[in-house]
Amino acid sequence: MPRVRFAPSPTGFLHVGGARTALFNWLYARSQGGTFVLRIEDTDQERSTEESYAAILRGMQWLGLDWDEGPQAGGEAGPYLQSERLDIYRGHLATLADGGHVYKCFCSAQDLEDREQAVRDAGGNWEGYDGHCRDLTAEQVAAYEADGKPCAWRLRTPTEGSTFWYDVIVGKREFQNEVLVDRVVFKADGFPTYQFAVVVDDHLMQISHVLRGDDHVSNTPFQILVYNALGWKPPKFGHMPMILGPDKKRLSKRHGATSVEEFRKLGILPAAMLNYLALLGWSPGGSGDEVMDAAAIIKKFSLKKVNSSPAAFDYDKLNHINSEHIKRLSADERLALARPIIAERGWRLDPEWLVAGVADTDSYLARVLGTLGNRFSSLITLPEQIGFFFTDDHFVDQAAWDEHVDTAEAAGLMMALADAIDSGLDLAQAQAAAAFEEVIRTTAEQLDVKAGQLIHPSRVALTGQSRSAGIFEVMELMGARRTVARLRKAADA
């Protein structure tokens, strides 16, 4: 059974790239009956924060990516925070030191910077660490240490031959060892670097497949060298294509939302986000339905179908997938989504409205949502779509108002309709949609106008918008009193 992991560093929120990486690992584990491990790579003391750590866990949970081992879940291979595994790394560093695979480097950041600048000034190119301390004599090391100079440890990499692996997504990858530099495996602050900790942990946690972003490709040969030095067998590697912005440039804030939590605030359902992310770099194949829930995706998921080319993030398509998911929700699920939205605005049912069969706010909201049908496709526009049912201080589309309501002709028609409803229906009773329809059609005949001429201005007068649910239904749910009052008010204005 495969064991995979998602290993974010807590230096920021969970962004779409990370979420997609987590998702594919999760999908692979779930589809193969494997284990999904969450590990926090907080070896950068400067940048790791508690806030980011919490945000990442929150993002994972929101998406429904549950982990079998890791923070909160525990597990045999813990601890799962690298900062709690320092002794383990130190032990393996000692092994490497004993074997002569690593050496002490006393170069300071300034030293490195100066030498790089010197190379550039001479018209050359800095190819990475120059091996300055690679062959220090015992005397030189002793001298540096006597001076109290801090040191980092670097891996002694081969200068000939090549390092390669068979990537499960793109096939064979090979790097000439001469281009690999002696990177630091242990920092002067006593913490391992990512390059070292990731190898130790993946091995100790028995990770079988390291599935990560394509930006890690160039790290892989170095890490394989670390595995070799430790005498360990490397896991299988799979590098997934990057997610780019709509303009094919690196995805960044200027493109819009980039963290999963921002999408939550934009009204994206977690199931839709997960669905869309899965479609970025993976495809169910053929011309089947792209709208799927997690279970369906797990069923179809295969690493073989993961693309090798980068994908542009398309907000339009995400929104489409989102509306499809909302459309497939049951009435109860929609109600659960809408409830907090009206609650936070303080909107509730007023018994004076006299709406038939509606006893409380919840049942009223259920009826209101029912009129929306497929028009309910976004959590963000929902308040605009239903606000007029709850308050007189609702959203108004000014352009539609000017065109349909604010004309002498419309005023006359609406006034006549208001009078007809007032005299034809009992305002002290709840009235059904059919009753309103009858009055409107009769009135239209008497005035010798088409029903539409009454309906259009009424719709805008009542809802503030030129688009809404069926107008007779709207009137039923608005109640005859409010219907008449709003029509008159609009006609007078």
Place this chain on the structure above:
RNA sequence: GUCCCCAUCGUCUAGUGGUUAGGACACCGCCCUUUCACGGCGGCAACACGGGUUCGAUCCCCGUUGGGGAUGCCA
């Protein structure tokens, strides 16, 4: 600069050594209709370029171009 990777409609993608190159988003048109949405029907739109290999290349190889990544005592 150097190293690595990628390349099918605007976007996400399916696909094959011989196909009318398929689907989805977006866009346009029509139908339905009290509006909008949904739905239905139809349309626009792609194999980056140049060489090979081959009877035949979108597909295989090389190069060019374009894009991305890496080049940290970040991860």
